[in-house]
Amino acid sequence: MTALLPADLDTELAALLGDGWRTDANERLTYGYDNSRRHAMPDAVALPRTREQVVGLVRACRRHRVPVVARGRGTNTTGAAVPVAGGVVVSFERMERIVDIRPGDRCAIxxxxxxxxxxxxxxxxxxxxxxxxxxxxxxxxxGGNLACNAGGPRAVKYGASRDNVLALTAVTGAGELITCGTATTKGATGFDLQRLLVGSEGTLALIVEATLRLTPAPPARRAVRAIYRDVASAAAAVARLMAQPVTPSMLEFMDHHAVRLARDVGGADLPVDAGALLMIEADGDAHALAHDVDALRRAATGDGLVSLDDAPDEAARAKLWAARKALSPALRTLAPGKINEDVVVPVSRIPALVDGVQTIAREADLPIVTFGHAGNGNLHVNILYDPADASQHERAHAALPKVFALAISLGGTLSGEHGIGLAKRDFIPHAIDAPTLALMRALKATFDPDAILNPGKLLPPA
Amino acid sequence: MTALLPADLDTELAALLGDGWRTDANERLTYGYDNSRRHAMPDAVALPRTREQVVGLVRACRRHRVPVVARGRGTNTTGAAVPVAGGVVVSFERMERIVDIRPGDRCAIxxxxxxxxxxxxxxxxxxxxxxxxxxxxxxxxxGGNLACNAGGPRAVKYGASRDNVLALTAVTGAGELITCGTATTKGATGFDLQRLLVGSEGTLALIVEATLRLTPAPPARRAVRAIYRDVASAAAAVARLMAQPVTPSMLEFMDHHAVRLARDVGGADLPVDAGALLMIEADGDAHALAHDVDALRRAATGDGLVSLDDAPDEAARAKLWAARKALSPALRTLAPGKINEDVVVPVSRIPALVDGVQTIAREADLPIVTFGHAGNGNLHVNILYDPADASQHERAHAALPKVFALAISLGGTLSGEHGIGLAKRDFIPHAIDAPTLALMRALKATFDPDAILNPGKLLPPA
Incomplete structure (x- = not known):
């Protein structure tokens, strides 16, 4: 029992959800955060086991105009899962069945x-x-990956979440159960709602079942580490790598700050003239792999290349990846505070992005370290500062909009894979023009007429 | 001057479009058909040169509640480009510039x-x-490919139109110019409107610019022709081919009727015990290709295989494809009338689809020939009949809903690549459940509040 929700709603949902209805403050507390380190207290937590319970819950909340916030495991970095307007957090931890795996159809439900x-x-x-x-x-x-259109290093070859979904069953903000798409790899029947739901951060509908597109697992992989004199040389190599037919299965970039940190702080074995680094991987079967790695080595070779090492086995591969792995702990030693955003630009604009970010760093008098998924132009820009230092705090947060403005000016946008949530919501009008944003608001109202789904997220207040 | 449109709209659009405004009946006539062989007379034809003209045109037509029908070159097979409610056909033949090709970013505008x-x-x-x-x-x-989510044989490896678009600029039915997506291969910023517009057949917005995702061209390709004793053996091979890591660049299927026609009528060199045929292609560079073809040959080999031939060069490749190419002319000799629909099912259900189609053929006492893009489960079902024979005509058109019902019962849907248009519009309620269809109608109203864009297409009347 809670005084925060209307009593009859509480009664109705307790009956609907049984032991999957939680109103105890201690329990609610743990469902109020996500990896953005923001926190807000929900009024209740629902742990449904069935889609019918989700339909009943949304309809009941809609009648009372109570917010409904879908939640996976709260790993997102943007505040998208934080119930800033209170209401009911719907955690899908009890809907965790793998319903079916169909290898011949390359799909899983x-x-x-x-x-x-x-x-x-x-x-x-x-x-x-x-x-x-x-x-x-x-x-x-x-569900969380789909809600945020999660990516990762493999996206350069295999796509992000949106590229790997065939069909979704979901409950709209009107409490309607909709079925979007079919378990087929082609479809030209009606509007494509499933890809619209991916990346919508629980603001349009709650996903209750997903039919996922699967890919045959490559039996082997091989990594190449390419060190360049400077960022421009590395970026030119990225463009060459992406213009030839062997698409790398990963193409990760570290700028000169990241390289220096990995070496000087993280202890990675990197030469002093390393101004930028690419980790390049190919995957496939063993025979084709040797040939693919040759093609990638050729494309990686060019003006400014300092060294090119490849790993014949998994142990050597791990050694090459050590520089990248050393980076995150090294970042933490440099400054206690970090703003990590994941802007995306066309691949050819990576040098301009890295240069521009360094100009912003000089103006802010703060280190900014850039690394990430170069093959997609999706770079993680890390502004490092001491939150206890008011001036640094202010300069760091003043630098952030400049990073976004830079990415947009280069033909890119705010986020490649983290999403918008609360963190970037107020920058949306810089990335999306007014008529398009107005249409997005109208779409939101079509799916969720009473604006109960994840209020305050993704779209800024009108 | 035409009496069919309000005089002030005619005057306004003539001024806006100059020599790109056509109201002469002879000229209008040629813009009233598409490859469905349907025809309806538009009241006027607009040939805009700029997006501003498209915005002006849509706004003017909206004020007068006059239909606006986008048109590429009218090659679609569903009637999607036929102006059944009259109004203005907007042909994009004068907006045909390749604005930019950016090899480093793998995109073209x-x-x-x-x-x-x-x-x-x-x-x-x-x-x-x-x-x-x-x-x-x-x-x-x-533009037409995007409007219909066109595919083709290569889609099995490279995806259809929806999988190969990064950003769209479009004019909604409200006359608003919207910009959806960015020229980046990853994005998690707002709702994904660009993939929603793909396949919407001009019912939501008119595309005025597209940023397309490009793929490096494979330097070589090689074809394998696999002949099987029966459809079930061929279908089992399709499942094996799709479950191993080398994705074929084409995987085309012909059922026993198609094989027999290609041999007996088309003169193709095929053995008499050929009960089904697969054309399998791999592409890539020459070195990897030999290995990939080996992997595909291994996967194609299994119970029921009659013969397996591959083509070392382009001449041999053309010879192998001859059976497939002989099919279409052979179909025409068999019967003057043909209903060709392109249902899609999960790959594992291909045998059930082909079997079920043959049951329908027996019941209708008409030949039905099935072939197409097996790797996507996207098969072209050709019902052959004599339109001059009233009974055959009736049986053919009575068989069609049974084919659709069969595909849907197997977890598939109405169309893999042709789209819906007029031809399949009235079957949509069988493929899409009522709440989802209601949401699609509401989305349509959000983009096109006065229902002026391509009225009568894709969604059945409410």
């Missing part, structure tokens, strides 16, 4: 609460995988 | 009227291509 990592484990014996591989994969849900 | 084939020619020197390859590619437009 899952409930939204299944963990990405658990799904991959279940797919492995079939020689299949689901491409999205966010850093959080071991402990983030497929 | 084009106006909607550019022909698919002309785009491919312009991309070839850059070593790139745009994947959609409908049969009509030489004379269909990119």
């Amino acid at each position: 899952v409930e939204p609460g299944v963990l990405n990592g658990d799904l991959q484990s279940a797919l492995a014996p079939h020689g299949l995988f689901w491409p999205p591989d966010p850093t959080s994969a071991a402990f983030s849900t497929v | 084009v106006e909607p009227g550019v022909l698919n084939g002309d785009l491919q020619s312009a991309l070839a020197p850059h070593g790139l291509f745009w994947p959609p390859d409908p049969t009509s590619a030489a004379f269909s437009t990119v």
Whole structure:
């Protein structure tokens, strides 16, 4: 029992959800955060087991105009899962069944609460995988991945979440159960609602079942580490790599700050004249792989290349990846505070982005370290500062809109894979023009006429 | 001057469009058909040169509640371009510029009227291509391909139109110019409107510019022709082919009727015990190709295989494809009338589809020939009949809903690549459930509040 919700709604939902209805303050507390480190207290937490319960819950909340906030495991970084307007958090942790795996159809049907990592484990014996591989994969849900259009390093070859969904069943803000798409890899029948729902951050509908497009797992992979004199040389190599037919399965970039940090702080084995680094991977079967790695080595070779190492086995591969892995701990030693945003630009504009970010860093008098998924032009820009230092705090947060403005001016946008949530919501009018934003608001109202789904997220207040 | 439109609208649009405004009956006549062989007379034809003209035209037509029907080159097979409610046909033949090709970003920016084939020619020197390859590619437009989510044989490896678009600029039925997406291969910023517009058949907005995702052109290809004892053996091979890591660049199927026709009528060199046929292609560079073809040959091999031939060069390849090419002329000799629909089912259900179609054929006492894009489960079902024979005509058209019901019962849907238009519109309620269809109607009203865009298409009357 809680005094925060209308008493009859509380009664109705307690009856509907049984032990999946929680109003105890201690329990609600843990459902109020996400990995953005924001927190807001929900009025109740629902743990549905069936789509029918989700329909009943949304309809009941709609009658009372009570917010409904879908939640996977809260790994997103933008505040998208934080119930800033209170209401009911719907955690899908009890809807975590893998309903079906159909290897011949290259698809799997899952409930939204299944963990990405658990799904991959279940797919492995079939020689299949689901491409999205966010850093959080071991402990983030497929529903959350879909809600945020999660990506990861593999997206350069295999696409992000939106590219790997065939069909969705979902409950709109009107409480209607809709079925979008079919379990087929082609379709030209009606409007494509499933890809519209992907990345909509729970503002249009709650996904209750997903039919995922699977890919045959490559039996082997090989990594190449390319070190360049400077960022421009590395960026030119990225363009060459993406213009030839062998698409790398990963193409990760580290700017000169990231390289220096990995070496000087993280202890990675990197030469002093390393001004930028690319980690390039190919995957496939063993025979084709040797040839593909040759093609990637040729494309990586050019003006400004300092060294090119490849890894014949998994141990050597791990050694090459050590520089990248050393980076995150090194970042933490440099400054206690970090704003990490994941802007995206056309691949050819990576040098302009990195240069522009360094200009912003000089103006802010703060280190900004850039690394990430170069093959998609999706770079993580890390503004480092001490939150206890008021001036640094202010300069860091003043630098952020400049980074966004820079990405937009280069033909890119605010986010490649993290999404918008609360963190970037107020920058949306800079990225999306007024008529298009007005249409998005109208679409939101079509799916969710009483604006109960995840209020305050993704779209700024009108 | 025409009496069919309000005089002040005619005057306004004549001033806006200059020599791109046509009201002469002879000229209008040629814009009233499409490849469905349906015809309806438009009241006027607009040939805009700029997006501003399109905005002005839609706003003016909206004020007068006059229909606006977008048109590429009218190659679609569903009646989607036929102006059944009259109004203004907007032909994009004068908006046919390739605005930019950016090889490093793997994208091209084009106006909607550019022909698919002309785009491919312009991309070839850059070593790139745009994947959609409908049969009509030489004379269909990119805008039309996007409006219908056109596919083709290559879609099994490279996706259909929806999978190969990054951003769209479009004019909604409200006359608003919207910009959806960015020229980046990843994005998590707002709702994905661009993929919603693809396949919407001009019912939501008119595309005035497209940023297309390009793929590096494989330097070589090789074909394998696999002949099976029966359809079930061929279908089992399709499932094996799609479950291993080397994705074929084409995977085309012909059922026993199609094989027999190609041999007995088309003169193709095929053994008498051929009960089904697969044309399998791999592409890539020459070195990897030999290995990939080996992998595909292994996957194609299994119970019921009669013969397996591959083509070391283009001449041999053409010889292998001869059976497929002989099919269409052979179909025409068999019966003067043909209903060709392109249902799609999960790959594993191909045998059930082909079997079920033959049951329908027996009941109708008409030949039905099935062939098409097996790797996507997207099969073209051809009901052959004599339109001059009233009984055959009736039986043929009575068989069609049974084919659709069969595809839907197998977890598939009405169309994989042709779209809905008029031809399949009234079957939509069988493929899309009532709440989802209601939402699609509401979305349509959000984009096009006065229902002026391509009225009567895709969605059945409420």
